[in-house]
Amino acid sequence: MSGISRDADRISSAQQTLDILHEMSQLLNTQLDKETLTTCVRMIESGVNPEALAAVIQELRRENGRLQQDANAR
Numbered sequence: 740m741s742g743i744s745r746d747a748d749r750i751s752s753a754q755q756t757l758d759i760l761h762e763m764s765q766l767l768n769t770q771l772d773k774e775t776l777t778t779c780v781r782m783i784e785s786g787v788n789p790e791a792l793a794a795v796i797q798e799l800r801r802e803n804g805r806l807q808q809d810a811n812a813r
Contacts, residue, residue: 771796 757777764771771779779796783789 757773757780760780761771761773761776764776779792782792
């Protein structure tokens, strides 16, 4: 198998995996788009603790909610 063919297979497999993860994400109502999900997967593959990453995302969402409430109150 040529290097180009292996690369194409690897890219196709990664895309399929991302599609499946995105479907699961949608079913679980995580509100993560594909770009954000891809970033999260890359961070986890690089060694970031998944639980810590989830906690950061939750905190960012809470803070965003607070900022939106403050903006609406003005």
